[in-house]
Structure formats: C-alpha cells, structure tokens
Amino acid sequence: MLTTTQEDILKEMYNVFVGEAANLLSEILQKRIFLSVPEVELLSIRDLDFIDKDNLIPILNGTILSTSLKFGNVFSGRAEFIFPTEQIKYVTALCLGEEYAMEAEESSFSDEDFDVVKEIGNIILNAIMGGMGSLLEMKLDYDVPQVVLHEQGEFSKTFFNSQESNILLLYVNFSVDESEVIGLILIKFSLESIEFLIQKVDEISRDVDE
Amino acid sequence: MKILVVDDSAFSQKITIKTLRSIYPDAVYETADDGVECIEKYGTFLPDLVFMDLLMPNMTGQEAIVQLIKKFPDAKIIVLSADVQLTVREEALAAGALTFINKPINVDKLEEIKLLIEG
Numbered sequence: 001m002l003t004t005t006q007e008d009i010l011k012e013m014y015n016v017f018v019g020e021a022a023n024l025l026s027e028i029l030q031k032r033i034f035l036s037v038p039e040v041e042l043l044s045i046r047d048l049d050f051i052d053k054d055n056l057i058p059i060l061n062g063t064i065l066s067t068s069l070k071f072g073n074v075f076s077g078r079a080e081f082i083f084p085t086e087q088i089k090y091v092t093a094l095c096l097g098e099e100y101a102m103e104a105e106e107s108s109f110s111d112e113d114f115d116v117v118k119e120i121g122n123i124i125l126n127a128i129m130g131g132m133g134s135l136l137e138m139k140l141d142y143d144v145p146q147v148v149l150h151e152q153g154e155f156s157k158t159f160f161n162s163q164e165s166n167i168l169l170l171y172v173n174f175s176v177d178e179s180e181v182i183g184l185i186l187i188k189f190s191l192e193s194i195e196f197l198i199q200k201v202d203e204i205s206r207d208v209d210e
Numbered sequence: 211m212k213i214l215v216v217d218d219s220a221f222s223q224k225i226t227i228k229t230l231r232s233i234y235p236d237a238v239y240e241t242a243d244d245g246v247e248c249i250e251k252y253g254t255f256l257p258d259l260v261f262m263d264l265l266m267p268n269m270t271g272q273e274a275i276v277q278l279i280k281k282f283p284d285a286k287i288i289v290l291s292a293d294v295q296l297t298v299r300e301e302a303l304a305a306g307a308l309t310f311i312n313k314p315i316n317v318d319k320l321e322e323i324k325l326l327i328e329g
Binding site: 111116118126127130144 | 293313314
C-alpha cells in the first residue's frame with residue numbers, strides 16, 4: 001500500500017517523464033498530444049486475484065498491438081506502449097506523412113505497421129525509463145523491443161499474471177486532437193524494484209520536508 | 211559523400227535517410243539492419259559517415275562501434291539512439307563514436323552534426 005505522499009511523488013515523477021515522451025511523440029506525429037492524468041497503483045498478488053482486470057483498464061479489453069521493452073538488472077520490469085488496433089493505420093499514416101483514409105475493414109497489419117509501432121514504442125519507452133534510470137542514478141539495460149498483437153482480453157491475462165508478489169502499475173493515455181485514445185503506457189516493476197523505487201521516493205520526500 | 215544508416219527498423223532507416231537528404235541531397239545512401247551487416251557493408255561501401263542505432267539484434271551498435279574503430283580507426287560514427295541515459299552516451303563516445311543524438315532525428319540536430327563534421 002502506498003502512502004498518499006508516495007503516490008503523489010510517484011505520479012509527479014511519472015508525469016515529468018511522460019511529458020517528455022509526449023513531446024517526442026508530438027514531434028514524430030506532427031500533432032498536439034493530449035495526456036490523461038497519470039495513474040499509479042500498487043497491486044499485491046492478493047489484489048491480482050480479486051480485481052476486475054477487465055475493467056481496471058478498459059482499453060485492454062479490445063484487440064491491441066503492444067511494444068514491450070524489458071529492462072534490468074537491479075531495477076527491472078517491463079514497459080508497454082499499447083495501441084488499440086483501430087488506431088494503428090492512423091498512427092502509421094501520421095508517422096509516414098501520408099493521407100489517412102479510414103477503411104471499413106482494418107484487421108490486417110503490414111510489416112510497416114509493426115515496424116512503426118515498434119520504433120515509436122521504443123522511443124517513447126526509452127524516454128520514460130531513461131528518465132527513471134537517471135533519477136535512480138542507475139544504468140538500465142534493455143532487451144530489443146518486441147511487438148505483439150494481442151486478441152481481445154489476451155493482454156490482461158499475461159500482463160497481470162505475476163510471479164512477483166506485487167505489481168506497481170503506472171499508466172497514462174495519449175490522444176491526438178482531443179479525440180480517440182491512440183496509445184497507453186503501462187509499466188510493471190519487479191518486487192525488488194518496487195522497494196528500491198519507494199526508498200528513492202521516501203528520500204525525495206525527506207529532502208522536500210527538510 | 212557516402213552515408214551508411216544502421217538500424218533494425220526499416221521505418222527508422224527511411225525517416226533518417228529522408229531527413230538526411232535535406233542536408234546532404236547528393237549523398238549516396240546505404241542501409242544495414244544490424245551491427246553484423248554494418249561491419250560487412252562498411253568494408254565495401256566505405257562510407258564517409260555512419261549513423262548507428264544501438265539496440266539491435268545479432269550485434270548491438272556498441273559492439274559494432276568497437277569493431278569498426280578497431281578495423282577502421284578513422285570511421286566517423288554518429289550514434290542515433292532512443293536511449294537517453296547519460297552513461298550509454300558516455301560509453302558510445304568512449305568506444306569511438308564521434309557524437310550521439312537522440313531519436314527522433316530532425317533537421318536541427320543534423321545541422322549541428324554538419325557543423326561538427328565540417329568544422
């Protein structure tokens with residue numbers, strides 16, 4: 001359970017890193033990006049057994065494409081940049097500077113779509129995790145990002161199926177032109193990393209109070 | 211001028227070359243998908259400049275920089291990476307990269323590179 005102060009500091013830190021990521025995304029898409037208020041949740045394994053995963057983050061119920069970036073070593077976990085599939089063609093067109101014409105059936109994706117999602121996810125997630133690494137004065141090692149297409153509800157099943165006793169969840173929505181959500185960022189940390197992060201947050205809190 | 215763009219993302223290769231063309235319209239461009247292909251192509255293409263991503267399968271950019279500098283000490287390598295960590299930047303520069311820029315690439319960043327190269 002996070003204290004109000006810990007939650008507030010974590011949200012504020014996350015907000016700064018996400019703000020930088022949104023700036024980069026805006027540069028890539030050549031569009032104004034709107035952010036939701038970041039959410040922070042510490043879920044215990046007991047919570048994970050009982051929470052309504054389908055309604056925790058509704059966007060995850062649909063078919064989604066995700067870029068997954070695993071990071072380690074002492075501070076480890078997995079960051080995900082998630083796109084609802086109905087937004088992929090729009091995002092790809094924006095990235096390539098092409099006209100977007102909505103098609104009735106957009107259920108298939110090209111290698112180019114996957115590649116664009118991977119590269120955008122890589123840039124955005126690096127901006128956020130790099131910021132966190134700097135704050136923690138720690139170098140993060142990354143695996144090559146992976147892009148995976150998840151059918152309805154599949155993502156939640158694997159993401160929330162934790163071997164760890166807790167999951168710290170940070171998430172925020174991105175949208176373009178104040179319209180549909182085009183992306184969502186989720187970060188899951190290992191148990192040791194959560195303890196480490198909370199220690200750092202407590203240090204920041206003490207420094208502020210001094 | 212000959213420029214080799216090394217990146218595992220075809221999208222990123224395309225954007226990099228498109229942006230580079232605004233600064234070097236007459237350059238000849240070649241691409242490589244990872245560090246291994248970069249080493250292979252460098253010897254035959256003999257580029258004047260290499261734009262190198264870091265996080266790639268088969269051989270990372272860091273490893274490729276070390277190997278290239280060992281074989282071709284005058285190689286001019288510019289790292290183009292999403293990784294914003296200071297230590298990663300320092301490691302790349304220590305390995306022999308000329309400079310380091312963060313993705314996404316844009317004309318302003320390239321103008322600075324051009325100044326650095328041309329003095």
